[in-house]
Amino acid sequence: MRAASPIIILSLLGIASFLYPFFLPALAGVGEQSGRSGVETQVVFTVLGVGCLVALLLVVQRSAVGARGASRLVALLGTLVAIDATLRLVPTMLGASPIFLLIILVGFTYGAQLGFLMGALTMLVSALITGGVGPWLPYQMLGAGWVGMTAAWLPRGAESGDRGEIVRLAIFGGVWGLLYGAILNLTEWPWAAPGLDTQAGLYWLPGMSIGEALASYGRFYLTTSLVYDAFRAAANVALVVALGRPLVRLLDRYRDRFTWYPWVAVDASELFDTVGDADRPMIGDRAHG
Secondary structure: OOOHHHHHHHHHHHHHHHHHHHOOOOOOOOOOOOOOOHHHHHHHHHHHHHHHHHHHHHHHHOOOOHHHHHHHHHHHHHHHHHHHHHHHHOOOOOOOOOHHHHHHHHHHHHOHHHHHHHHHHHHHHHHHHHOOOOOOHHHHHHHHHHHHHHHOOOOOOOOOOOHHHHHHHHHHHHHHHHHHHHHHHHHOHHHOOOOOOOOOOOOOOOOOOHHHHHHHHHHHHHHHOHHHHHHHHHHHHHHHHHHHHHHHHHHHHHHHHHOOOOOOOOOHHHHOOOOOOOOOOOOOOOOOO
């Protein structure tokens, strides 16, 4: 089983959880509560937490850097999560937040698995610090996890932290600044004011077709969240431009240190065609100097 498997499963379950209002003809209990049901939230949160733990253990188990390097990598991830979580205490304007910078850069430099864990665990720890634990938390964890995971899909440049990388990261941060808000709003849209505003067409109504639901949500997002999310997108771009280059190079240096081998294992059959050669080097000898 690959380390990415639990992340893929979590992502598929998360997508279904976000998008089900578009596919169900009616939602049981609409109007009875103002948010997601407690049972649903508990299930998603439990699955997400267990999945993150399993993914972390598999990353360590399958790590190619060895036990010592893997432990250092996990320690670095924990340190970065702690730093990023405390950044949520920094006063910001509207939707702007400094926490997405490290999530993006960790995913970009360390890959999709650690990027997902960085985003999900940052949201979890920051919620514990700020008292922001609620039915919205598992969905915030999924959204931030996807930010880190998809950052790994960006191509690397010829040189660490070169201009091309920073431009791509800045565009990526701006797009996700808007997309994160659009995704998270799906958790509130069906429950915001069900059936109370049929003329404006902003809210979900039972029996909507997919096309009607998409149009309604588009109006809802533009009316309620676009300006808020634009501040988040602008902050992401500004932080990447200002701090992206030195941070990418720093993270790359740590990654190179954790993946450096003092020796290289070589198959003896590839080096010698015959047995009994007099001057055979020692395979796997530790490098010196």
